[in-house]
Amino acid sequence: MASQEVKLLGFWVSPFSIRVEWALKLKGVDYEYIEEDIFNKSSRLLELNPVHKKVPVLVHDGKVMAESFILLEYIDETWKQDPLLLPQDPYERSKARFWARVAEEKLLEYSFTAMCTHGEKKEQALKSAVEAAEKIEEEMKRNNKKFLGGESIGYLDLAMGWIAYWLPVWEEVGSMQIVDPSQFPATTAWSKRFLDHPVIKQNLPPRDKMLVYFHERRKILGGLV
């Protein structure tokens, strides 16, 4: 079999590039990881993703692709071995895609904003984040398997994985609580199981460095968000 060249451009603390790494590692796909400094973008990154100038970017046999959710689907369609990331049933697939977007566009956006702001802006963002978390909690409760993908990690677990590890860091940095374990038992239990998975556990950025990084981001973005 001809060797397949896979490269992933990422950033050490980006939940977006890390979720793509998780997918590649779960599937056992070899790839070259290229660390990009997103604050000092290389000409390579700007060439490969001129539209958004962001990581992650996946290059497979010279084919260049971007946008993490799109990359997860590409990976699943190209490397058909286990774990199958997207559900087989079309209705379940549509639900996975739907909830991935809810988590990204509502919970992630509002949580990050709440972390970076103060006063009324923070209160509003916090409220919206909690509302989103409550909807996700309902979905978590409805799922009675080990992961959202079933017995193995799937697309929705990867899409929401940041909740298990980045969100607690943001809560600490922002001196706030969004996913209170007593109010969100299903999400909390899922988070523990997710982080306990050997592939995930071994592919997380160091927490102490994350705290430093996000404290810095909070300071810089403070007035702008």
Place this chain on the structure above:
Amino acid sequence: MANTSSTTDVKVLGAWPSPFVIRVRIALNIKSVKYEFLEETFGSKSQLLLQSNPVHKKIPVFIHGGKPIAESLIIVQYIDEVWSSGPSILPSDPYDRAIARFWAAYVDDKFFPPLRLIKSAQGEEKAALVKQVTEGLDLLEEAFQKSSKGKAFFGGDRIGYLDIAFGSTLGWLRATENMGEVKLLDGAKTPGLVLWAESFCADGAVKGLIPETEKLVEFAKLLAARMKGGAPPKQ
């Protein structure tokens, strides 16, 4: 192929001006699927809408055999996957799919949002929005040249996912040119897209779904009047 009798188990909750709703109807037409179109009354949300899309409370909602699905592009993919014997909407090659999805997401995240703001913007703000949209069109022209490979559509010989995602915004694109007194789709700058737009709107699956400019302009005025008159309508 809207069928207003209630004998089908395929329903679309929507409204005629919405490009997102239009996407779903085009997809169903491509697959020759009969459906019941339930038009939401402007300014209010039906019980069925609130029940079937409690998270966003937005149209379109697709209901198949009682099961609701929301988000237009998610619905279009669902339709493609369920009615798999009909003409394909997404490309078959994973890379082509990734590219089609990329540009469809671009339309939703970067192209349509500034477009819809132009009609009520002025001065510098308007100029900035117009610039965003025309730059977007330049990018989409490039994408079209790469994707179509000399054929009529992004999808090749037949309309596909990206044609639907982008083409559904053509009604508002033209209405915005009219209301904003600005030329956006310019044959001198994006000749491929101009031809594509004509072919798209004339396609059998699309005919009749892209609202006429005058109707959209009238609707936009109604919308603006409502927002000035009282509490802004929640959409």
